[in-house]
Amino acid sequence: MKNNRILSFLLAAGLAIGFSSCSDDVLDEIDTNPNSPEDVSLNLLMPQVTVNVPTAVTGTDLGWYASIYVRHTAGAHGQLQEADRRSNQEASSIVNNVWNNIYAGVLPDLNVIIEKGTEEGNFVHVGIAKVLKAYTMSVATDTWGRVPFSEIGLGSELRKPKFDPQQQIYTGIQNLLDEAIADLARGGANPGTTDLIYGGSAEKWTKAAWSLKARYYNRLSKVDPQGSATSALAAAANGFASSADNFTFAKYTATAIGEHPWFQESNDRAHHSVSDAFVSTLTSLSDPRLQAYVKPVPSTGVITGFPNGNQENDQAGEKYSRPSAAILNATATMPLMTFDELKFIQAEANLRLGNADVAYTAYKDGVSAAMKRQIAASDAAITTYLTDEDLPQSAGALSVEDIVLQKWIAFWLYQPFEAYNDWRRTGFPGFINEHQISAPPRRFAYTTSEIAANGENVPTVQIYSNGVWWDDQSED
Numbered sequence: 001m002k003n004n005r006i007l008s009f010l011l012a013a014g015l016a017i018g019f020s021s022c023s024d025d026v027l028d029e030i031d032t033n034p035n036s037p038e039d040v041s042l043n044l045l046m047p048q049v050t051v052n053v054p055t056a057v058t059g060t061d062l063g064w065y066a067s068i069y070v071r072h073t074a075g076a077h078g079q080l081q082e083a084d085r086r087s088n089q090e091a092s093s094i095v096n097n098v099w100n101n102i103y104a105g106v107l108p109d110l111n112v113i114i115e116k117g118t119e120e121g122n123f124v125h126v127g128i129a130k131v132l133k134a135y136t137m138s139v140a141t142d143t144w145g146r147v148p149f150s151e152i153g154l155g156s157e158l159r160k161p162k163f164d165p166q167q168q169i170y171t172g173i174q175n176l177l178d179e180a181i182a183d184l185a186r187g188g189a190n191p192g193t194t195d196l197i198y199g200g201s202a203e204k205w206t207k208a209a210w211s212l213k214a215r216y217y218n219r220l221s222k223v224d225p226q227g228s229a230t231s232a233l234a235a236a237a238n239g240f241a242s243s244a245d246n247f248t249f250a251k252y253t254a255t256a257i258g259e260h261p262w263f264q265e266s267n268d269r270a271h272h273s274v275s276d277a278f279v280s281t282l283t284s285l286s287d288p289r290l291q292a293y294v295k296p297v298p299s300t301g302v303i304t305g306f307p308n309g310n311q312e313n314d315q316a317g318e319k320y321s322r323p324s325a326a327i328l329n330a331t332a333t334m335p336l337m338t339f340d341e342l343k344f345i346q347a348e349a350n351l352r353l354g355n356a357d358v359a360y361t362a363y364k365d366g367v368s369a370a371m372k373r374q375i376a377a378s379d380a381a382i383t384t385y386l387t388d389e390d391l392p393q394s395a396g397a398l399s400v401e402d403i404v405l406q407k408w409i410a411f412w413l414y415q416p417f418e419a420y421n422d423w424r425r426t427g428f429p430g431f432i433n434e435h436q437i438s439a440p441p442r443r444f445a446y447t448t449s450e451i452a453a454n455g456e457n458v459p460t461v462q463i464y465s466n467g468v469w470w471d472d473q474s475e476d
Contacts, residue, residue: 404422
């Protein structure tokens, strides 16, 4: 789904900050086209990438489809209703824009920052770009499996890059994050307000890098259960110390070109209703987040979830519930990774290593952090919630399913792609498989644009039966 307003916002965000650093001398250059610059400053590129990654990588089409797959939402109209019915999922066009945004927009810009920042000695910029590159590459390979990695960024010198094995890409992602941590410690000019995520804080970017390392180690739980757990815990020890460190984008504005992309989708298309799986799960747990996050149907005053795969059309939101303005609004925050996710990773990793007591404490800390982040829940409300008989009441009762279910709730509404990764990795929540049509595909189809441009290198896969490497340990 192409959204010109989002693309306009990406440009405007960069230009608004970049203009302040332009000198009059530039405009006086002879034989220079100011509309086609050959050299772009770091101060112009930094705001562009720090808005583009959270918005264009997982913030639009990929997130919208993943939300349907994991039953956070249900398709009430149009393409997303087709996705819920599994009628168009093998099409090579459904996330075409995501591929183009990653390979024609985000990664080239990040590579320029890395190259230019290294030349200028601005290593904070370089470290930030490497964190964002690692995040972006993880999304690309988790979406499609084998993708270009080692041969990207060469422009006209190599127009048909090879598709690298995911195992190698994951090693490369960890190396990028290690390099980012080292670069952030080297210093250089501070990007300040041109960094729209952390305002130039090398300390917070470093914590984000360590936290992402923990996520990507934990992703390999099927490949190496014990080793992945040990590595994840070692990285997590250097990660977020509290929710104040959350890796989030919070600069959307209540303007036509600056609104949150999910808010734009709701206003422009309204293809999502809240899934009955989300409503029924939170209802069964007496979870206070349900009332805060989901609107009752106007005609009945009752919160009513849309059954995934339903044949009804409810674009107007007259029969089924929609997200409330508390979460779905123009200036809502877009999370990339949070402290509560890190606590759940620690809980799962400790459980795999047999450290049940430590796992249980981390699990409760994760629930607490998620509820405070999502609805500013009081300590009393959290205590009451955790004593629900349907939740584990002791370390011995805690299971991976319990942990992943709470992550699934915490990932609603804006991190469904991470919930999709968890489902493929663990099989939980189990109700994702219980669909009146079929279970979701285990990966996305390769895109029309890449098949047309580089078809000889694009792998042939069956999206319902071929998992990515960390899912089924095969590369195709």
